[in-house]
Amino acid sequence: MEKLITLTAVAAPINVDNLDTDQLMPKQFLRGIDKSGLAKGLLYNHRHLSDGTTNPDFVLNKPGFENTQIILAGPNFGCGSSREHAVWGLMQYGIRAVIAAGFGEIFYSNCFNNGLLAAKVSPQTSAELFEYLSDEDPCKLTINVKDKEIRTEDGSKIWHFDLAERHQTMLLEGLDMLEATMKDIDSIQAFKEKHEKAFPWMSGLAGRYAKNR
Known part of the structure; x- marks a missing residue:
């Protein structure tokens, strides 16, 4: 897998609690026999209106968020069913890190098995990050996996996230679960x-x- 050591990228705030895998990857996008084409399905019902047109009010559709690689999410992100397609869709869309105050357990494991950072932060840190980020004026964050730090682009603010040593090694060295075991x-x-x-x-x-x- 591709290593993840540091990442500086636009961060999109999605302040929704309990955003489950059914919302991350709706069932109609699970029909394929491979992993291809899942970027289209990511958060489809949030990114689109009921008639299928683009929802201009959703953060990922707003100007400046086209190259988002970091999502700041509400607590319990990725709860619900165990579909790994949710992680595959995030990565195909270009997301390399999700920051949240909590994650669904199976989703959390699937993230690291595929090279996606799930950065678990405290509720206070989550609130501060939501206060810092805007869904109208794109901001970048820098994530340092080795130091387990999240910084503003100018380095004026620093937050920390939890990360197990095994998951940290998998990201830093680009290892999947089997390679980490070996x-x-x-x-x-x-x-x-x-x-x-x-x-x-x-x-x-x-x-x-x-x-x-």
Whole structure:
């Protein structure tokens, strides 16, 4: 996956609580057998009016937000169903980071498995960021994954976000879940040998069971 070390980009505020995966990627865009074409479906019912025309009042449709790569969202972002298409759609649209005071659990894991930063901040930090950003006058933020910091473009304000060491490593080194696991292959092998020595009767048990079925 593409590494994410620092990112300076336009940040779009979407102050909606509990914005679930059904809103992020409506069901009609789940019919394909691959990941292509999902950018069109991202937040479709927010970006469009009921007649299918563009909603001029939605932040991502406003002038200056065409190249948005950061979303500041309300709490519990990505709750609801487990559809990974929501993450794929965000990334295809060009989003590399979502900042929120909380995330749906499955969505949160899907983000890092695909190289999307889900930056979890405190409610106070979230409120300060919403106060700083405007949906009329585009502003840029700089995100530093190594330092777990969010800065204004001029560096006058700094906020911090939570990020587990494993997820941080995955982003900094561009690793998916399997590649991150393989970094610990020596420790895994050492545990396997120690376990088999302590419990020899369990060695190869799964293989023997499968063979005898």
